[in-house]
Amino acid sequence: MTVRPVKVRWVAAGFAVVFIAVFTVVAVLLKNTPTGVFFQTSDQVAMVGIGVLLALGALWFTWPKVSADESGVVVRNMLGAKTIPWSEIVAVSFPDGASYARLELPDDEYIVLMAVQSIDRERAVRAIRELRKLHKAAVG
Structure with a gap:
């Protein structure tokens, strides 16, 4: 995706x-x-x-883009890209009132997904659901 x-x-x-x-x-x-x-x-x-x-x-x-498959997520924000395997991701969240979704990492760290924005409404919801489905399939 x-x-x-x-x-x-x-x-x-x-x-x-x-x-x-x-x-x-x-x-x-x-x-x-x-x-x-x-x-x-x-x-x-x-x-x-x-x-x-x-x-x-x-x-x-x-410029922001998020690509995900069975192996992990590639997050491209404004200043660069980072690949994160699903094993390092604790959860995919969209906190109340936040502008962007995020990948929750261990030790209370997170990576903002600037490509998944609240102003995109239903598209953002579909993206979060798909990311959560991939995360669940990868980690079990």
């Missing part, structure tokens, strides 16, 4: 489009300002570049 956030993808894509559009419009209008400052083509290119960088930053929120 593989889970990725859904609603965040739509929001991030919208912000990315807005960033690029706004900075492109600003870049086009940059040479036509009566401020007395002389903007060059390189300034216009830099404005579009800033828009692209901001758009990529917005799209970074679509």
Whole structure:
């Protein structure tokens, strides 16, 4: 099974489009300002570049992913991925009021599953049920 956030993808894509559009419009209008400052083509290119960088930053929120099979779980959050075998996982939980699900580990540690978000509602519930089913099958 593989889970990725859904609603965040739509929001991030919208912000990315807005960033690029706004900075492109600003870049086009940059040479036509009566401020007395002389903007060059390189300034216009830099404005579009800033828009692209901001758009990529917005799209970074679509990066989280959780993949699970009989052997374990691969959790990819914002800053990297980690593979956890089912034998190291105590439980799969979604605490009340939490934004993200998590894998409970021994010694009161846990790993946040940023791909399973409360705003995805029913998709998050299905993902938790599937993860719990895989966990139960693996550990018994």
